[in-house]
Amino acid sequence: MTATELGLPTVGGLVGVPTTDEPQKAKDYKSDQEVRWCPGCGDYVVLNAVQSFLPTLGLKRENIVFVSGIGCSSRFPYYMNTYGMHSIHGRAPAIATGLAVARPDLSVWVVTGDGDALSIGGNHLIHTLRRNVNLKILLFNNRIYGLTKGQYSPTSEEGKVTKSTPLGSLDHPFNPVSLALGAEATFVGRAVDSDRAGLTEVLRQAAEHRGSALVEIYQNCPIFNDGAFDVLKDAEEASRRIINVVHGQPITFGGGDYAVVRAGFGLAVAKTADVAAEDIVVHDAEDLNLAFALSRLSTQDLQHTVTGVFRNTARTTYDDAAREQVEQAKAAKPADLSALLHGKDTWTVAG
Amino acid sequence: MTTDVGNGAAPAGSPEQPGTVRKLDRVVIRFAGDSGDGMQLTGDRFTSEAAAFGNDLATQPNFPAEIRAPQGTLPGVSSFQLHFADYDILTPGDRPDVLVAMNPAALKANIEDLPKGGILIVNTDEFTKRNLVKVGYAADPLEDNSLTETYQVHKVAMATLTIGALENTGLGKKDAERAKNMFALGLLSWMYHRPTEGTERFLREKFAKKPDIAEANVLAFRAGWNYGETTESFAVTYEVAPAKLNQGTYRQITGNTALAYGIVAAGQQSGLPVVLGTYPITPASDILHELSKHKNFGITTLQAEDEIAGIGAALGASYGGALGITSTSGPGLALKSETIGLGVMTELPLIVIDVQRGGPSTGLPTKTEQADLLQAMFGRNGESPVPVVAPQSPADCFDAAMEAARIALVYRTPVLLLSDGAIANGSEPWLIPDVEDLPDLSVTFATEPNAPDGTFWPYLRDPETLARPWAVPGTPGLQHRIGGLEKADGTGNISYDPANHDHMVRLRQRKIDGIEVPDVVVDDPSGEARVLVIGWGSSYGPIGAAARRVRKLGMPVAHAHLRHLNPFPKNLGAVISRYDRVVVPEMNLGQLAMLLRAKYLVDAMSYTKVQGLPFKAEELQDVLADVIKGVSE
Numbered sequence: 001m002t003a004t005e006l007g008l009p010t011v012g013g014l015v016g017v018p019t020t021d022e023p024q025k026a027k028d029y030k031s032d033q034e035v036r037w038c039p040g041c042g043d044y045v046v047l048n049a050v051q052s053f054l055p056t057l058g059l060k061r062e063n064i065v066f067v068s069g070i071g072c073s074s075r076f077p078y079y080m081n082t083y084g085m086h087s088i089h090g091r092a093p094a095i096a097t098g099l100a101v102a103r104p105d106l107s108v109w110v111v112t113g114d115g116d117a118l119s120i121g122g123n124h125l126i127h128t129l130r131r132n133v134n135l136k137i138l139l140f141n142n143r144i145y146g147l148t149k150g151q152y153s154p155t156s157e158e159g160k161v162t163k164s165t166p167l168g169s170l171d172h173p174f175n176p177v178s179l180a181l182g183a184e185a186t187f188v189g190r191a192v193d194s195d196r197a198g199l200t201e202v203l204r205q206a207a208e209h210r211g212s213a214l215v216e217i218y219q220n221c222p223i224f225n226d227g228a229f230d231v232l233k234d235a236e237e238a239s240r241r242i243i244n245v246v247h248g249q250p251i252t253f254g255g256g257d258y259a260v261v262r263a264g265f266g267l268a269v270a271k272t273a274d275v276a277a278e279d280i281v282v283h284d285a286e287d288l289n290l291a292f293a294l295s296r297l298s299t300q301d302l303q304h305t306v307t308g309v310f311r312n313t314a315r316t317t318y319d320d321a322a323r324e325q326v327e328q329a330k331a332a333k334p335a336d337l338s339a340l341l342h343g344k345d346t347w348t349v350a351g
Numbered sequence: 352m353t354t355d356v357g358n359g360a361a362p363a364g365s366p367e368q369p370g371t372v373r374k375l376d377r378v379v380i381r382f383a384g385d386s387g388d389g390m391q392l393t394g395d396r397f398t399s400e401a402a403a404f405g406n407d408l409a410t411q412p413n414f415p416a417e418i419r420a421p422q423g424t425l426p427g428v429s430s431f432q433l434h435f436a437d438y439d440i441l442t443p444g445d446r447p448d449v450l451v452a453m454n455p456a457a458l459k460a461n462i463e464d465l466p467k468g469g470i471l472i473v474n475t476d477e478f479t480k481r482n483l484v485k486v487g488y489a490a491d492p493l494e495d496n497s498l499t500e501t502y503q504v505h506k507v508a509m510a511t512l513t514i515g516a517l518e519n520t521g522l523g524k525k526d527a528e529r530a531k532n533m534f535a536l537g538l539l540s541w542m543y544h545r546p547t548e549g550t551e552r553f554l555r556e557k558f559a560k561k562p563d564i565a566e567a568n569v570l571a572f573r574a575g576w577n578y579g580e581t582t583e584s585f586a587v588t589y590e591v592a593p594a595k596l597n598q599g600t601y602r603q604i605t606g607n608t609a610l611a612y613g614i615v616a617a618g619q620q621s622g623l624p625v626v627l628g629t630y631p632i633t634p635a636s637d638i639l640h641e642l643s644k645h646k647n648f649g650i651t652t653l654q655a656e657d658e659i660a661g662i663g664a665a666l667g668a669s670y671g672g673a674l675g676i677t678s679t680s681g682p683g684l685a686l687k688s689e690t691i692g693l694g695v696m697t698e699l700p701l702i703v704i705d706v707q708r709g710g711p712s713t714g715l716p717t718k719t720e721q722a723d724l725l726q727a728m729f730g731r732n733g734e735s736p737v738p739v740v741a742p743q744s745p746a747d748c749f750d751a752a753m754e755a756a757r758i759a760l761v762y763r764t765p766v767l768l769l770s771d772g773a774i775a776n777g778s779e780p781w782l783i784p785d786v787e788d789l790p791d792l793s794v795t796f797a798t799e800p801n802a803p804d805g806t807f808w809p810y811l812r813d814p815e816t817l818a819r820p821w822a823v824p825g826t827p828g829l830q831h832r833i834g835g836l837e838k839a840d841g842t843g844n845i846s847y848d849p850a851n852h853d854h855m856v857r858l859r860q861r862k863i864d865g866i867e868v869p870d871v872v873v874d875d876p877s878g879e880a881r882v883l884v885i886g887w888g889s890s891y892g893p894i895g896a897a898a899r900r901v902r903k904l905g906m907p908v909a910h911a912h913l914r915h916l917n918p919f920p921k922n923l924g925a926v927i928s929r930y931d932r933v934v935v936p937e938m939n940l941g942q943l944a945m946l947l948r949a950k951y952l953v954d955a956m957s958y959t960k961v962q963g964l965p966f967k968a969e970e971l972q973d974v975l976a977d978v979i980k981g982v983s984e
Contacts, residue, residue, distance in 0.1 A: 033844065062827045078832050078845065083824035085670060086834025088693050094660035098667025098675065101651055102626050106824055127656035322651050329646035337619050338786045340645065341612055345549065346602045347405055
């Protein structure tokens with residue numbers, strides 16, 4: 001077998017999507033459908049953040065599509081005044097892939113949850129990331145199945161007592177950021193639902209990234225897993241636990257009291273006062289190994305949680321390459337249907 | 352010297368003179384060997400020679416699911432059967448007139464199909480003790496009289512002769528020996544007076560990058576020809592005149608290729624880009640292979656991570672305004688069920704190709720069956736009707752694919768296209784259509800609000816077709832959301848209203864029931880038949896051939912073959928009611944018969960077989976004759 005060098009240039013995530021000069025407001029993105037999440041659901045916060053953020057992109061609304069799977073978060077498209085498809089459980093990345101391949105003029109967003117993306121749809125998620133389809137995937141992680149009323153999910157902690165695991169869950173959870181990086185994702189970020197500014201910044205970078213962008217959003221389910229991320233919402237606790245990374249900047253947190261340093265093949269947290277300034281790791285979103293090590297600093301018990309953009313690197317996208325192949329084929333050979341049907345060996349029967 | 356027309360068997364008691372040429376109206380040849388022996392290629396080349404000569408023809412490859420089963424064993428036997436004639440034939444033939452057996456396994460696996468008096472050509476070089484033991488021959492069957500008493504046996508040391516012919520090429524013995532299939536082809540080409548230029552040209556093109564191998568194959572091919580010409584061990588050669596086919600330009604085509612071309616044509620005739628989302632599966636993969644070669648027609652092929660992603664991508668592309676296609680076989684169709692349901696609910700065009708194979712589960716991947724009909728009809732949760740279309744022969748796959756596209760695009764629905772392994776890999780001459788005459792499949796996307804209140808309602812239907820508007824993302828002012836949840840009639844908003852759900856379930860059913868399909872045509876030349884045989888799919892050939900045979904015996908019979916399994920043609924009920932008896936032969940346990948019984952309350956008689964092989968005309972002839980006699984009594 002031979003391999004062909006595709007040699008495609010990399011461009012911005014939104015290149016090809018028509019823009020408008022008309023000013024847009026958040027309310028332009030609200031549909032006429034009544035939002036039906038439970039009171040206090042973290043999904044409201046994310047919805048508001050997205051509706052406030054999209055106008056800043058200046059895109060034509062009709063060129064934005066939200067595709068979702070099944071689950072509480074997957075009702076998201078109904079509330080957006082854009083095009084949208086609420087599809088089937090776990091399959092949104094596959095459907096969105098077909099759409100993105102067919103339509104370079106669309107900004108395609110996938111809304112999914114921990115069960116949808118990591119359990120039933122795990123296969124599609126990793127392959128979408130590996131292919132680097134130009135999709136923005138918002139993974140709402142509340143560490144529980146909400147719509148089916150409270151079973152453990154693939155991000156629930158071991159031993160979790162739920163309706164389906166009265167004696168405790170036996171499953172070891174995924175770290176979604178590690179998983180995405182292992183799947184060769186070119187963009188991986190994380191934010192907490194309550195942190196509007198942090199979430200918006202990750203969304204902005206995701207939108208500008210050409211290729212698959214996975215954004216894990218910690219999201220509270222007030223009914224079945226209330227308070228799962230409370231330690232990240234208490235200002236004092238958060239200060240000691242949240243490590244927000246910014247490309248090109250030394251990684252410190254806790255008001256500068258703590259820093260991230262190298263330890264063996266991984267990373268560790270140290271008191272800034274105890275380490276030399278040059279030992280503090282400077283974040284490089286192009287460095288896959290660093291991104292992965294950062295993902296391992298985040299623990300299920302949230303003792304430390306890295307937020308921001310772990311990885312942001314350029315690689316040819318699947319949809320651009322697929323379209324390029326078609327264009328090159330068209331340029332190389334005219335679409336002569338009659339010639340195709342005749343092929344090389346014909347014979348003629350006279351009347 | 353030429354003599355009578357027949358099937359090739361020597362007339363009793365008349366020893367043939369060398370140089371005798373006998374005219375035949377039809378011949379069935381089966382090439383059988385180890386799966387590494389190149390039998391498919393050999394058969395394919397002979398087919399091309401027959402096509403170039405102007406015979407009508409039909410072919411049937413039969414190969415193991417294993418790519419290279421252990422050499423010389425029964426599971427490793429691969430064969431290719433070819434039927435060519437001077438008139439229009441319908442099947443690849445029940446039994447071979449000529450069997451070419453390249454090794455003991457091929458002989459053992461196929462000899463029972465060779466009728467008494469048939470021609471058997473054996474490559475003796477492989478008849479070693481070890482190879483004989485491998486397939487359970489206690490003694491060499493070529494040594495005793497068991498074969499020569501029953502068949503016209505020709506023992507040819509094909510490997511030795513091939514190696515001898517290639518002695519001066521500098522090729523190693525092993526490489527030289529590999530060309531023995533071309534020796535066999537050369538010999539058969541001589542026996543049947545076939546043109547040879549095409550094969551020599553083909554070999555030189557195929558091995559263009561290895562000129563020494565190309566020359567070796569050409570030499571082996573010529574050696575086989577010369578062997579027949581010079582040795583006089585073959586007293587007789589045979590001629591099959593060109594067939595009197597309808598006027599026009601023809602080519603040889605397999606079902607999978609014709610189906611792929613139908614998809615290309617549907618893309619061109621609709622003006623839509625085509626997106627094939629699929630996953631490799633036998634026997635459907637060749638559709639992917641073929642379409643991936645034609646990107647210049649605006650075709651995108653996406654080999655997905657699994658069957659579900661394949662159809663998901665196709666549906667996503669359709670949502671974006673492309674013609675979404677997915678191709679699979681039975682096990683893959685099972686995986687695609689949920690997405691087909693989403694297509695039914697979102698009412699988007701989608702073509703789902705199922706090249707059926709033996710089931711259930713992994714079943715018989717390389718063998719044929721028609722047992723996915725009920726899966727296609729009902730294999731989804733809820734009331735989830737989809738149109739079902741089936742091609743009846745390899746060449747017919749082109750028209751069937753275009754018809755599936757027409758229904759998908761006009762009615763905004765997933766369409767099931769049910770081919771099968773026999774059609775997919777079989778081939779026949781195809782009267783190439785004039786591109787000017789292909790149907791127009793162009794579509795109109797929604798561009799304006801359609802509702803009385805000045806907004807856009809995605810589920811406001813065309814009153815004639817009941818199709819909903821196709822409003823693709825990027826259309827200003829028509830932003831809307833669709834999905835798998837039940838829709839309110841008209842607005843398409845989520846609705847849990849009981850009466851609305853009842854209404855929508857019936858509406859979706861009515862849309863599919865109302866699809867315009869052509870009336871079924873009944874073939875009853877005498878007009879006196881009291882028995883109707885109804886078939887669908889690849890059984891068209893054997894049923895048609897069987898019907899001809901019983902008519903020749905003076906028994907009228909009517910044959911109706913269904914292209915449309917859902918909805919049925921509107922005249923089908925009336926047609927059925929005209930006959931005393933309805934017989935339904937199927938390669939399943941009676942799935943169409945069940946549908947006909949349910950819909951028309953007809954006491955249809957089911958004749959079924961699930962051996963992974965097509966029906967034989969002979970067996971259906973007996974079935975029909977029995978039924979006709981029963982009705983006459």
